[in-house]
Amino acid sequence: QVQLVESGGGLVQAGGSLSLTCTASGINLDIYDVHWFRQTPGQERELVATLNNVETTYYDDSVKGRFTIFRNKDKNQVNLQMTGLKPDDSGVYYCHAAAYGKFYWGQGTQVTVPS
Secondary structure, three states: OOEEEEEOOEEOOOOOOEEEEEEEEOOOHHHOEEEEEEEOOOOOOEEEEEEOOOOOEEEOOOOOOOEEEEEEHHHOEEEEEEOOOOHHHOEEEEEEEEEOOEEEEOOOEEEEOOO
């Protein structure tokens, strides 16, 4: 059974850091394009960062220079390291993996940065 599980969310003060982890089972994330999306109240789910299967990265302009996406291949994980957090970074963060015409979503993890 394929599962993606996000972890690492929580409440952090502005300027602080959090590390989010997407842990996969049933698939090998090494061959998948992996994305982090964020959903905020009243907004559509938006793409925050991408790590494709040849290690090319993409970041939304709002997080460039502050967020880093990378693989932990030994643990079948993709991480999102977030620094310099701002209130606008708040939301539910979702892991998404795609390959072979298939895609999978995790359940999300909440990140809250108070104003």
